[in-house]
Amino acid sequence: MSLPFNIASHLDTSLRAAAGQLGMLDRGFEPEVRVADPTHGDFQANGALAFAKREKQNPRVLAQQIVDRLGGLAGDFEIGLAGPGFINFRLKPAALLAWLLAYDSETHLQTGAARARAGQKWIVDYSSPNTAKQMHVGHLRSAVIGEAICRLLAFSGAHVVRDNHIGDWGTQFGKLIWAYKRHLDPAALAAEPLEEFERLYKLGNNAAAADSAVLTAAQQELVRLQNGDAGNLAIWQKINDASLAAFQQIYDQLGIKFDVTLGESFYNDKVDRVYRELTAGGLAQESEGALVVFHPEHPRFKTQPFIVRKKDGASNYASTDLATILYRAEHFQVDGAAYVIDFRQSDHLAQLFLTARKWFEKTGRKLPQLEHVDFGTVLGENNKPLQTRDGEHIRLKALLSEARERAYSLVTARSPEAPEAERRAIADIVGVASVQYADLAQNRSSDYVFAWDKMISLEGNTAAYLLYAVARVHSIFRKAGMDVLQPPIAGASAPATAAEINLARKLTQFADAVQLATNSLRPHYLCTYLHELAGEFSTFYGADKVIVDEAPVRARRLLLCHRTLVVLETGLHLLGLRPLERM
RNA sequence: GCACCCGUAGCUCAAUUGGAUAGAGCGCAUGGCUACGAACCAUGAGGUUGGGGGUUCGAGUCCCUCCGGGUGCGCCA
Numbered sequence: 071m072s073l074p075f076n077i078a079s080h081l082d083t084s085l086r087a088a089a090g091q092l093g094m095l096d097r098g099f100e101p102e103v104r105v106a107d108p109t110h111g112d113f114q115a116n117g118a119l120a121f122a123k124r125e126k127q128n129p130r131v132l133a134q135q136i137v138d139r140l141g142g143l144a145g146d147f148e149i150g151l152a153g154p155g156f157i158n159f160r161l162k163p164a165a166l167l168a169w170l171l172a173y174d175s176e177t178h179l180q181t182g183a184a185r186a187r188a189g190q191k192w193i194v195d196y197s198s199p200n201t202a203k204q205m206h207v208g209h210l211r212s213a214v215i216g217e218a219i220c221r222l223l224a225f226s227g228a229h230v231v232r233d234n235h236i237g238d239w240g241t242q243f244g245k246l247i248w249a250y251k252r253h254l255d256p257a258a259l260a261a262e263p264l265e266e267f268e269r270l271y272k273l274g275n276n277a278a279a280a281d282s283a284v285l286t287a288a289q290q291e292l293v294r295l296q297n298g299d300a301g302n303l304a305i306w307q308k309i310n311d312a313s314l315a316a317f318q319q320i321y322d323q324l325g326i327k328f329d330v331t332l333g334e335s336f337y338n339d340k341v342d343r344v345y346r347e348l349t350a351g352g353l354a355q356e357s358e359g360a361l362v363v364f365h366p367e368h369p370r371f372k373t374q375p376f377i378v379r380k381k382d383g384a385s386n387y388a389s390t391d392l393a394t395i396l397y398r399a400e401h402f403q404v405d406g407a408a409y410v411i412d413f414r415q416s417d418h419l420a421q422l423f424l425t426a427r428k429w430f431e432k433t434g435r436k437l438p439q440l441e442h443v444d445f446g447t448v449l450g451e452n453n454k455p456l457q458t459r460d461g462e463h464i465r466l467k468a469l470l471s472e473a474r475e476r477a478y479s480l481v482t483a484r485s486p487e488a489p490e491a492e493r494r495a496i497a498d499i500v501g502v503a504s505v506q507y508a509d510l511a512q513n514r515s516s517d518y519v520f521a522w523d524k525m526i527s528l529e530g531n532t533a534a535y536l537l538y539a540v541a542r543v544h545s546i547f548r549k550a551g552m553d554v555l556q557p558p559i560a561g562a563s564a565p566a567t568a569a570e571i572n573l574a575r576k577l578t579q580f581a582d583a584v585q586l587a588t589n590s591l592r593p594h595y596l597c598t599y600l601h602e603l604a605g606e607f608s609t610f611y612g613a614d615k616v617i618v619d620e621a622p623v624r625a626r627r628l629l630l631c632h633r634t635l636v637v638l639e640t641g642l643h644l645l646g647l648r649p650l651e652r653m
Numbered sequence: 654g655c656a657c658c659c660g661u662a663g664c665u666c667a668a669u670u671g672g673a674u675a676g677a678g679c680g681c682a683u684g685g686c687u688a689c690g691a692a693c694c695a696u697g698a699g700g701u702u703g704g705g706g707g708u709u710c711g712a713g714u715c716c717c718u719c720c721g722g723g724u725g726c727g728c729c730a
Contacts, residue, residue: 102672104669104672105669106673107673107674107676109673109674110673114672114673116671116672116673119671119672119710119711120671120672122710123709123710123711129710152673153672153673154672154673154710154711155710156672156673198730200730237730240729240730241729242729334730357727358727358728359728360727360728362727362728369655369656370655370656370657370726373655373726374655374656374725374726374727375727375728376727377727377728379728380727380728381727381728382728384728386728386729386730387729387730388728390730413657413658413724413725414724414725415725415730416657416658416724416725417656417657417724417725417726418725418730420657444658446658446659446723447723447724453722480692484692511666512665512666512667513666513667515658515659516658516659516666517659517723518665518666519665521665523679524665524678524679529678529679529692530665530677530678530679531665531666531667531677531678532678532692534692535678535692535693537692538690538692538693539693541690541692542689542690542693545689545690546689546690547689548689549689549690550689582669583669585669586669589669590669590670594666594667595667595669598667598668598677601677601678602677605677608693608694609694609695611689611690611693611694612685612691612693612694612695613694613695615688615689616689617688617689631689652690653690653692
């Protein structure tokens with residue numbers, strides 16, 4: 071019997087069966103299987119300890135009773151008992167070989183992984199910039215982390231809807247339209263539309279500040295827009311279209327393609343229902359002229375209101391966010407929604423989710439699982455939010471160009487003999503991947519310091535280290551005149567050297583890394599894994615020559631190389647990075 | 654004032670959510686290219702996990718309390 075894709079779940083199942091025979095299952099036994107330190111084994115089960123503690127039994131005796139009922143695993147694992155009651159599992163070389171033979175492509179890895187969330191539907195709300203403004207460094211993390219999360223969820227079998235919840239209905243449009251009508255430079259609009267919109271907005275803003283007549287005129291433009299004035303709507307539409315086209319240039323570099331772009335304007339006609347239902351349900355109340363929701367049971371939200379309608383009657387982002395949840399539940403019928411948004415909006419989202427829960431309860435609806443995927447700030451090397459020297463936001467477009475340029479200098483220094491076009495192509499991938507990876511590799515909850523040297527110096531836990539490992543595998547096949555798509559692995563013997571075994575066992579842990587990253591919505595777990603895998607490969611590469619005369623040895627080493635390639639490339643795809651064959 | 658997040662090696666960060674001797678990378682020291690890519694590998698030094706108390710078989714992780722940093726708190730999103 072061959073091992074399934076996810077070995078940890080396989081062990082979990084067997085342990086539950088054994089515990090069931092002992093009558094432990096209905097008393098809350100949890101196997102707690104996890105990847106183990108190599109000194110102990112490949113996987114370990116800790117569940118006997120917690121269970122014995124609760125039941126006031128001897129954990130070691132308990133663990134032994136479980137082990138005695140794991141006979142079915144004896145073919146694939148060496149099973150041991152250690153310490154106060156840890157159960158250790160070490161894969162036998164033949165089992166490692168069998169797993170490697172079975173999972174031979176990204177498709178088959180995905181088939182294995184896709185059981186976890188088959189039938190689920192998730193919507194991921196990420197990027198979500200404001201229109202009429204350029205994307206800046208503050209938009210980087212949501213886009214990069216959000217895309218990785220989409221890919222992880224999809225890989226795990228979920229149907230994923232990528233939603234760009236753009237800010238396309240702000241009060242800024244009054245001043246912008248006022249200026250647009252009077253000061254538009256058509257040539258600038260054609261060349262760099264967002265530059266032109268920003269110039270116009272500043273112009274309108276300054277004029278309104280200096281002259282109250284202009285301010286009034288701008289406010290009237292906004293009212294006209296909101297009342298459906300055809301001319302203003304056309305301008306508004308043009309601004310949004312141009313903005314989205316400019317955003318897409320960034321998204322193309324980051325490998326992002328949205329399924330839907332449903333911004334705030336989309337929910338304009340859907341907020342009245344929110345007001346009605348919240349009021350009818352007794353959840354919302356008038357306060358200082360506004361419609362607000364309090365949460366008496368909450369230490370802070372009992373006094374900090376959730377303002378769902380402003381005193382002037384207008385909606386705000388609380389109203390549209392509530393309407394958005396309803397739309398996602400009714401129209402998309404999602405099981406879950408992930409909001410990839412800055413940690414500074416934690417209060418807003420907590421109030422939003424709390425309000426939605428009560429609202430859905432009152433109205434008898436099923437609330438999707440709502441997750442705030444928060445992340446910290448991108449800091450400069452002075453530990454302050456990253457800015458240009460004159461205190462402006464750093465534009466994403468410029469940041470990505472600089473990444474490509476820096477990578478180009480490096481590639482040129484390393485490989486001056488390569489053709490210009492090839493160096494450019496490599497640099498485009500390495501540069502952007504470095505930025506993405508630097509963001510993903512760190513636990514999203516904390517701030518991170520943006521340091522060019524660290525991310526493109528190509529050492530340590532960086533994109534380049536992973537890409538280098540990929541390039542070296544390709545190189546082995548290329549030099550040996552073999553087709554990497556048809557690796558000659560027939561007759562491969564089981565992993566035998568220390569480096570081979572360490573690499574093989576690391577490969578089998580891919581499933582666990584994906585599951586951990588997906589369930590916690592934290593891509594850095596996958597990054598850590600891929601870095602460790604690339605490290606095991608480098609060690610193996612240095613220790614054991616692949617192209618040797620002895621056929622079974624050569625075949626098994628080619629097998630390891632090929633599977634390393636498949637897992638690394640699959641992992642890079644999951645993070646939203648593009649692999650390359652040479653660098 | 655109230656609330657939330659953070660504090661781990663000189664630096665940047667992990668630690669599978671309470672598990673085994675707290676691990677990586679950078680930097681530092683030493684060694685390795687006539688071996689498939691040295692953008693690499695091997696070995697080594699480096700820690701009172703901000704301080705103190707508590708919970709238990711077991712705490713970087715949970716609770717309390719100080720210290721230090723960040724963020725949010727009625728009509729921007």
